[in-house]
Amino acid sequence: MRVTKANVTRVCAVCERTLLMGEQTLRYSPDGHEFVDVCTLCSEIALDSGWVREGHAVSPALQQHPRRRRQKTLWQALLGARDEEAEPVVSEPILRRLSDDELTLVEAADLFNQSDFRRTVAGVAKSLGEPKVSIVPLAGVNAETVLTFAWDITWYQYRVTPDAAQPVRIADRGHDLDEVEPAYAQWNARFDETGRLVPELATV
Known part of the structure; x- marks a missing residue:
């Protein structure tokens, strides 16, 4: 019986481009819990957005579980943005x-x-x-x-x-x-x- 590998489609989590087979990617965590694939072209964007590269220490700000309706973006939280800048629309x-x-x-x-x-x-x-x-x-x-x-x-x-x-x-x-x-x-x-x-x- 011939065994073939199943095709698994991967996309870059930043640009959402379908990654080519064998294309080099880096792993980043947007929330401190799950890791996603990022193409090399988008690596700097991921870092600028506060994502943590696999193998690096996770900031305490990322270790908090996000609420369904986030009070701040991840980048704002890392920069210490004030709550009133992202005040929720409903109490x-x-x-x-x-x-x-x-x-x-x-x-x-x-x-x-x-x-x-x-x-x-x-x-x-x-x-x-x-x-x-x-x-x-x-x-x-x-x-x-x-x-x-x-x-x-x-x-x-x-x-x-x-x-x-x-x-x-x-x-x-x-x-x-x-x-x-x-x-x-x-x-x-x-x-x-x-x-x-x-x-x-x-x-x-």
Whole structure:
């Protein structure tokens, strides 16, 4: 009987590129517990993001188990960022009363507020005013959520994947509000005066 090796597809946890067979990779831990493959081209990005290379000491800041809705990004925690910079959009007592669908909106908003893209939207808002905002969860196993920020002359769209190495990434942008698909034009959130994305929740 002929025995063949099973093909195992590996991807870089940073750039999400499919790795070639035999390609050299490095192992890093984003959270101090599990290790992931990182291609050599993305090694510096992993280090800059505070990931720990396999075989090196893990910082105490990484050894704490992350909560489902993280108060800070890993990089912010390592730099000692103040809590108010990533203040959650909903307080703990209210969280207990939310449905699963509402929790999805809150988690997506918290992750966006912890990302650098928050500054991008805040900068545009200073010039063009408060945007229309929607948070739309996608069906499927990846638990992705689409965030849309729209003004009369421009719009930005982001995708949030909580379990990804980079949970928030830009997905699309344009100049005409009519370009935004109707499914993503459900204006169910706001970008408040403090520069935070806040979902509109019936429970709150």
